[in-house]
Amino acid sequence: MSNLQSSSENRNNRVLVCVGGGIAAYKVCEVVSTLFKSGVEVRVILTRSAQEFITPLTLATLSRHPAYTDNDFWQPTHSRPLHIELGEWADLIVIAPLTANTLAKLTYGMADNLLTNTVLASTCPVLLAPAMNTDMWEQLTVQRNWQQLLTDSRYHGMSTASGLLACDRIGAGRMAEPAEIVTRIHSLLHTGGKRDLVGKRILISAGGTREYLDPVRFIGNPSTGKMGLALAQAALHRGANVTLVHGIANWDVPLGVQAIPVISAEEMQQVMLEYLPNADVIVMSAAVADVKPKDYSTEKLPKRSLPQALPVEPVPDIVAQLAQLKQPHQLLIGFAAQTGDIITPAKEKLQTKKLDVIVANPIDQPDSGFGSNNNQAIFLDGQNHQLEVAHCSKLEMAHHLFDFVMSRHA
Template structure:
């Protein structure tokens, strides 16, 4: 793990089919197509007839660096095999967005009357669904029945729409998730192959930093953003876990909400270590896993002033006291089925201190990551690490996105000895 280590392409040569249907949110798929193709993915866009009322095939041909397909191509001569068969077998993953009530019903009933639905039935890859429609349409019992019917099938993965002001000026549910949310879930599906291997697991993740105030405007803190912890929460949720996230300081609410959009992640926001401790003590007993990715303060001021201390009255020394070791305390209370995963952000030798922390705190595994290397540590979208467990296993992870690292951490932890 050196600065000379090249960053991998995120989507290089992966085979992705984008199915665009007839909704105003179709324009968001342009951003998805562009991001994928720029990073060397092979992207094929299929537009339904109604999709072309909102956006043109030429737009996707340009962005995908490959011709876009329409229903006219279903009936064209594609010897030796039909186009929908070729595309269905070629795709590693499919995205259908904005998923309309019409296409949702067709998929739930197994109908195939256009190129997109024929390709779905001719494929076996995971399919990612992003609905978008008017609130009243989305909340219709029959629409919800079709939605639940699809989600009950292992190959279908859904990102439920959020709430907001819709194109029809209605305020309510039905707003399609943003491109970044689609891309994150796509990354997860390509890693897992769509397997829900963390299904039925209850996972509690902490993320971000803490701020320990000595008056209303001054505090001790750290630069942790929470992106690594949020990535772990995303990865676990994408693989079927029931996830609860305790987010400390770092990410703004808007970025955090975008990161967990379309998932069932339950999020609690805290600022101080004492607040995180309170949440952990309430939530940990019901969990199977605790992933302690938060950068919790080690020290805090011994006293707090309810009013701002004047500059002239500031002392040259600040009395401090230790913050309770949250994860070590929980390790003493854990049940036999529970697993605790810690983090160690280090400079220089990252393995030796992490091993000591693993044993001292009673953890089942620990993730050591460098804060003095490029493309890793606080604030970066990338990271690298060495993962260690009590049985002596070690796995070094080269620089990758934090979501990719999160999946590799889950792969490692899934095989922890009881």
């Protein structure tokens, strides 16, 4: 069995954050702070107009390193040109907020400041988080530049959100939220910018189902759907078309993911079977109930009327049905959340359910499994390949799973 250690044990990733001029620049403070706290080395460049909104001192404090401006670019205080040093240093460049002006410069290869010179002097992936007034964002010239720049595989664009803008306009043009930017950064650091799921349609189930006895009581489990969310994010960031079928959730669905909320196992079964024919990869990460109350009351039962022994009946075995109906070109991945010995029951489920891959993850280990932001697991497939992934974030776990699948079953 091969082992895969968490990337936190490797050299710290290096991210160069470039701040453009716009009110959304204040959001970058949270991005820089969060990256530093996660162990990423951060350097910051501010354009001249960015300094009208936020100071170099603020970002220097958050990154624990001096922030660079055009004044540094033109000073002969470095042994090598600053833009060359920064361009070679970075594993990833993030431009947030990306203004219409910087977008135009990048599209046509112009370099008249530290930011644009550094981008041209680098070869790493570049993440773009645009932000501007709705009319500006929707200008034909801006959209043409945006689409043209994204034809270069180096550049990875984040969608703008709609809402109330600083100009009091309600519409498109809001910069992606810091948490979404940070998630995309970690994805790009893992993949190096590869888009190996382009053209793939990924169907994912997530979260727990609820089987109601009456309008207020149900049989359920502690699943929050965070693992399924991470799988959807990872697949989306690698270029896939993602459909996420999820139970009750307290997280936001990523822009670009088709999300279908359900409650019961029967509802999840109907949706999964509906979308199965068009899927290339199906990931059944949901924690589906095993049984449901045999009888349902449309009104809340008084406490005195609750049965001493609750009659139950099985719910549909969704993953078994998917396995029976899937086509040879489709891959079906299941999850087995276990305590104690996780491998033996996972191998049994892999065979009896006729899965292509199964993820065995312990739910009795600290900071892993249900409700946690982290996980650990062992991947197994029908060809006796086995990979152990050490404790890491669920996003990283999701990427390791797609790495495992694509390397052996692409």
